[in-house]
Amino acid sequence: MKKLLALSAAFAMSGIANAMEPLPASPPIPTDNPMTVAKIELGKQLYFDPRLSIDGTISCNSCHNVMSGGDDSRAVSVGVGGAKGGRSAPTVWNSAFLSTQFWDGRAASLEDQAKGPILNPIEMGMPSAAEAVSRIKAIPGYVLSFKAVFGEKDAVTYNNIAKAIATYERTLITINSPFDRYMRGDKSALSAAAISGMKTVQDIGCTACHSGPNFSGPTMEVGQGFFQKFPTYDSEYDKKYQFTADLGRYNVTKDESDKNVWRVSTWRNIALTAPYFHNGSVATLDEAVRVMAKTQLNKEITDQQVDDIVAFLNSLSGEFPVQTMPRLPGYNNATIVKAD
Amino acid sequence: MKKLLALSAAFAMSGIANAMEPLPASPPIPTDNPMTVAKIELGKQLYFDPRLSIDGTISCNSCHNVMSGGDDSRAVSVGVGGAKGGRSAPTVWNSAFLSTQFWDGRAASLEDQAKGPILNPIEMGMPSAAEAVSRIKAIPGYVLSFKAVFGEKDAVTYNNIAKAIATYERTLITINSPFDRYMRGDKSALSAAAISGMKTVQDIGCTACHSGPNFSGPTMEVGQGFFQKFPTYDSEYDKKYQFTADLGRYNVTKDESDKNVWRVSTWRNIALTAPYFHNGSVATLDEAVRVMAKTQLNKEITDQQVDDIVAFLNSLSGEFPVQTMPRLPGYNNATIVKAD
Numbered sequence: 013m014k015k016l017l018a019l020s021a022a023f024a025m026s027g028i029a030n031a032m033e034p035l036p037a038s039p040p041i042p043t044d045n046p047m048t049v050a051k052i053e054l055g056k057q058l059y060f061d062p063r064l065s066i067d068g069t070i071s072c073n074s075c076h077n078v079m080s081g082g083d084d085s086r087a088v089s090v091g092v093g094g095a096k097g098g099r100s101a102p103t104v105w106n107s108a109f110l111s112t113q114f115w116d117g118r119a120a121s122l123e124d125q126a127k128g129p130i131l132n133p134i135e136m137g138m139p140s141a142a143e144a145v146s147r148i149k150a151i152p153g154y155v156l157s158f159k160a161v162f163g164e165k166d167a168v169t170y171n172n173i174a175k176a177i178a179t180y181e182r183t184l185i186t187i188n189s190p191f192d193r194y195m196r197g198d199k200s201a202l203s204a205a206a207i208s209g210m211k212t213v214q215d216i217g218c219t220a221c222h223s224g225p226n227f228s229g230p231t232m233e234v235g236q237g238f239f240q241k242f243p244t245y246d247s248e249y250d251k252k253y254q255f256t257a258d259l260g261r262y263n264v265t266k267d268e269s270d271k272n273v274w275r276v277s278t279w280r281n282i283a284l285t286a287p288y289f290h291n292g293s294v295a296t297l298d299e300a301v302r303v304m305a306k307t308q309l310n311k312e313i314t315d316q317q318v319d320d321i322v323a324f325l326n327s328l329s330g331e332f333p334v335q336t337m338p339r340l341p342g343y344n345n346a347t348i349v350k351a352d
Numbered sequence: 353m354k355k356l357l358a359l360s361a362a363f364a365m366s367g368i369a370n371a372m373e374p375l376p377a378s379p380p381i382p383t384d385n386p387m388t389v390a391k392i393e394l395g396k397q398l399y400f401d402p403r404l405s406i407d408g409t410i411s412c413n414s415c416h417n418v419m420s421g422g423d424d425s426r427a428v429s430v431g432v433g434g435a436k437g438g439r440s441a442p443t444v445w446n447s448a449f450l451s452t453q454f455w456d457g458r459a460a461s462l463e464d465q466a467k468g469p470i471l472n473p474i475e476m477g478m479p480s481a482a483e484a485v486s487r488i489k490a491i492p493g494y495v496l497s498f499k500a501v502f503g504e505k506d507a508v509t510y511n512n513i514a515k516a517i518a519t520y521e522r523t524l525i526t527i528n529s530p531f532d533r534y535m536r537g538d539k540s541a542l543s544a545a546a547i548s549g550m551k552t553v554q555d556i557g558c559t560a561c562h563s564g565p566n567f568s569g570p571t572m573e574v575g576q577g578f579f580q581k582f583p584t585y586d587s588e589y590d591k592k593y594q595f596t597a598d599l600g601r602y603n604v605t606k607d608e609s610d611k612n613v614w615r616v617s618t619w620r621n622i623a624l625t626a627p628y629f630h631n632g633s634v635a636t637l638d639e640a641v642r643v644m645a646k647t648q649l650n651k652e653i654t655d656q657q658v659d660d661i662v663a664f665l666n667s668l669s670g671e672f673p674v675q676t677m678p679r680l681p682g683y684n685n686a687t688i689v690k691a692d
Contacts, residue, residue, distance in 0.1 A: 062424070062425075063425065067430070068424060069424070069426070079400055079680045080682070081682070085402075085408045085688065085691065086689065086691045087692045088692070094434020094435075283684040284683075286685060286686045287686075287691055292691065292692075295687060295691075322685060334676055334679075336674055336675065337419055337676070337677050338419055339674075340417075342421070342624050342669070343624075344623040344624065344666060345623050345626060345636055345638065345662060346637065347425045351427045351632065
């Protein structure tokens with residue numbers, strides 16, 4: 013990680029632009045969790061099933077809404093019992109291209125990530141993995157599907173729940189953004205402002221970190237993670253938006269050099285995922301751009317530069333695939349959630 | 353209403369079974385709100401859009417989940433800020449066949465109903481219809497769709513929001529339940545227990561009220577409503593489940609004779625909508641059947657009768673149509689909800 017920080021700092025200082033790439037149609041697939049149609053469908057059911065929360069009110073989709081930007085338009089999310097989270101929900105769209113999950117990279121893979129919120133007392137609030145499994149096991153349709161998908165006798169396990177959800181998430185890819193079409197040769201896909209913004213983010217150094225197919229850093233091994241210190245430079249913004257109150261990756265590693273270090277966020281669909289930053293403290297994309305130029309590159313940029321960069325970032329909203337709604341398997345004649 | 357009460361009481365006493373009917377594929381459509389493909393799609397977007405709630409956490413689908421039984425598996429629902437409602441969410445499936453909406457019939461039509469929860473402080477919590485309209489108007493994709501659907505210059509109105517949602521809800525019909533297939537001639541569609549249960553509900557008088565295509569009373573004009581006193585007969589259940597604490601329709605009409613009077617609920621998909629009754633106090637369908645026999649017909653029924661009736665009620669779970677997920681129109685570069 014330290015090597016990467018040094019590397020990206022060098023890029024930033026030299027102004028070398030990292031390559032920009034169109035988004036591939038498929039993300040990396042782990043060998044121990046291959047994609048199948050039935051597993052995707054099962055994962056979609058679980059992703060949308062609020063019965064994975066203690067009181068039946070919260071599903072994965074509640075905070076990572078795939079009908080919109082893959083998040084919840086909120087600074088921080090609301091979990092069971094009206095509890096508020098400490099960080100802003102990151103988008104699930106294209107998260108399969110990230111080499112580490114959560115803002116602080118505390119999960120290596122989508123499989124690892126999926127196991128977190130179900131058991132988090134302020135998110136879905138299930139008291140234990142065993143309880144989550146026993147609830148899913150009580151729903152006959154799920155038992156049949158898990159058996160068909162995983163081919164094991166006792167197929168409903170917490171690992172398999174996570175594997176199915178991760179498999180569904182790997183289908184959540186937004187190809188063919190205006191930027192992608194431009195990169196593939198359609199020179200009319202970007203406005204003059206967006207083209208100007210694209211040059212600006214390279215010239216001033218944003219793409220030292222926001223590179224690669226997901227604009228979240230270079231393609232890396234699962235679990236490796238691409239991190240940066242934020243804020244790097246002191247500014248009035250620290251106080252205004254309380255950026256340093258949360259120590260970020262330090263909470264995971266307890267390594268001093270990880271204080272206020274965060275995973276580099278994707279730019280894809282960023283127009284749709286306000287408010288911004290780990291604490292959701294910045295309401296608009298233009299302000300987020302100003303903040304980043306100052307805190308990461310120590311640059312004051314002009315209003316024109318901000319407008320152009322925002323135009324470019326808007327060109328990164330992709331095509332959202334048409335999906336059928338899952339049908340959640342029934343639990344007959346009684347309720348299975350904590351219903352009051 | 354009083355005439356209907358007397359009528360159904362007469363049926364109950366004489367044991368005359370009202371006709372049972374398969375569910376039609378289409379419900380009544382109001383002449384001033386015709387169905388169009390574009391209006392259905394717009395209504396689906398609105399139905400799933402949590403931005404219709406003040407803080408972006410609650411959509412119509414949060415409490416009336418069309419991916420499952422059309423409700424939320426809870427005694428009472430959870431609205432914005434963790435607020436709990438006073439009554440159990442009724443299913444949206446086949447609600448287009450009901451001649452009045454809400455447990456107490458305080459809305460005549462689905463259009464009227466849709467306007468309630470958006471403004472209810474413990475449900476979606478928007479401070480006014482004007483604020484809901486102004487939020488939708490700020491989303492460019494909605495403005496285009498409303499104009500295309502309603503053909504008016506200033507098409508985003510609270511009335512039109514309700515019309516679109518109601519139009520979508522009229523597509524939520526579950527035909528071809530085992531019972532429906534049985535009625536259309538497939539004698540293998542019902543088990544012996546279900547057939548026995550079907551006879552029992554006619555013999556003991558349940559179908560005096562639970563008649564018609566939706567088992568919620570005869571087909572009536574919109575707004576007329578088919579109501580019953582619940583409980584009709586005193587029993588130990590009143591105290592156990594606090595049935596009489598809520599005065600029901602009396603709260604709407606202030607008419608003494610409406611105390612503890614409620615809309616007759618549908619039986620369709622009832623296996624999927626536990627817990628039961630207006631306060632969601634009864635956890636299981638077999639107990640709900642015992643309660644109804646005692647409180648409405650003053651009958652103690654045997655365990656065998658309960659099992660058979662439950663088997664019959666399970667035969668009323670229909671086919672849920674495959675739906676595509678709506679794509680919620682984007683609001684770029686900022687958030688539009690109250691985000692903290």
